Amino acid sequence: xxxxxxxxxxxxxxxxxxxxxxxxxxxxxxxxxxxxxxxxxxxxxxxxxxxxxxxxxxxxxxxxxxxxxxxxxxxxxxxxxxxxxxxxxxxxxxxxxxxxxxxxxxxxxxxxxxxxxxxxxxxxxxxxxxxxxxxxxxxxxxxxxxxxxxxxxxxxxxxxxxxxxxxxxxxxxxxxxxxxxxxxxxxxxxxxxxxxxxxxxxxx
Numbered sequence: 423x424x425x426x427x428x429x430x431x432x433x434x435x436x437x438x439x440x441x442x443x444x445x446x447x448x449x450x451x452x453x454x455x456x457x458x459x460x461x462x463x464x465x466x467x468x469x470x471x472x473x474x475x476x477x478x479x480x481x482x483x484x485x486x487x488x489x490x491x492x493x494x495x496x497x498x499x500x501x502x503x504x505x506x507x508x509x510x511x512x513x514x515x516x517x518x519x520x521x522x523x524x525x526x527x528x529x530x531x532x533x534x535x536x537x538x539x540x541x542x543x544x545x546x547x548x549x550x551x552x553x554x555x556x557x558x559x560x561x562x563x564x565x566x567x568x569x570x571x572x573x574x575x576x577x578x579x580x581x582x583x584x585x586x587x588x589x590x591x592x593x594x595x596x597x598x599x600x601x602x603x604x605x606x607x608x609x610x611x612x613x614x615x616x617x618x619x620x621x622x623x624x625x626x
Contacts, residue, residue, distance in 0.1 A: 428454070428532035430553070431623055434545035434595060435560030437585055438571040440605040440612065444560050445541045447616040451624060454532045456525045457541040465520035466491050475516045480509070494576075501584045510588065518548065537623045546590040551598045558619065559599035562606050564592060 431453070435441045442457070449455045465472040468489050476484060476491065484496045500510040525540060532538045542550060551557050562570075564586065571582045596602060601622075603615045 427534065428529065428536050428538045429555050429623060430529075431537055431539045432545050432550065432554035432557045433539050433541045433560070434543060434557070434598075435605075436562070436564075436567050436589055436592065436595065437543065438567050438574070439560045439562045441541055441543065441560050443609075443612065444558075444603060444605075444616060445539060447613060448537070448539050448620065451616075451620045453537040453539045453623075454529070455539045455541060456528045458521050458525065459541065459543065461521045461524045462517050465517060465524060472516060472520050476513065479512050479516065497581075501581065501588060506584075506588075514544075514548075535625060544589070546595050546598045556600045556623065557598055558601045558603060559595045560603045560605050561592070561596065561599075562604075566606055 433441060433445060433448075435444075442459075445455045445457060466476055467473065473491060476496070480496065480499060484492050484499070486492045496513070500506055500513050503509075529538050529540075540554070542548075545551060545557070568582055568586060571577065571585070572579065577585070601619060603612070603619065605612050605615075
């Protein structure tokens with residue numbers, strides 16, 4: 423009898439919806455978590471081809487004095503102004519292929535039958551839903567999303583709104599979902615939802 427293959431779970435949701443919390447809870451239960459945001463930082467570390475390509479496109483003003491990526495400066499370029507849309511697409515053209523290559527390397531280390539959870543904020547926007555056995559959407563109403571984003575600090579209201587608007591609509595994410603995790607309540611509610619999900623995707 424052949425070993426069960428690893429199951430590919432796509433986990434997404436709007437900014438500040440709670441994807442990272444869900445991913446941590448699933449990892450604690452035995453999932454292999456591959457987080458696109460973590461990898462997106464990794465592939466633009468100093469000395470990487472990714473950072474060189476970003477600087478080539480956006481100029482040295484997106485670097486800190488010690489040669490690291492200045493994410494706040496880059497964010498202002500790709501989330502505001504008339505050219506924000508094209509700038510964001512240029513950035514994604516650099517980062518996304520590198521992230522996907524690294525994610526494939528990590529997934530190759532999964533155990534037979536293990537759930538591999540790919541945390542991908544732009545899963546819907548990049549048309550990846552069909553690549554997964556199950557798409558899980560962490561869902562909150564937009565007003566809750568906005569309040570949580572502002573509570574993190576560091577963004578003005580207009581900047582928070584721009585980042586929410588740059589992503590797929592809530593309706594589009596829900597349309598792509600096989601499973602919806604409601605995260606508008608408290609942590610206990612979320613843990614209960616994750617337990618129900620784990621009963622479906624955990625070891626078999």
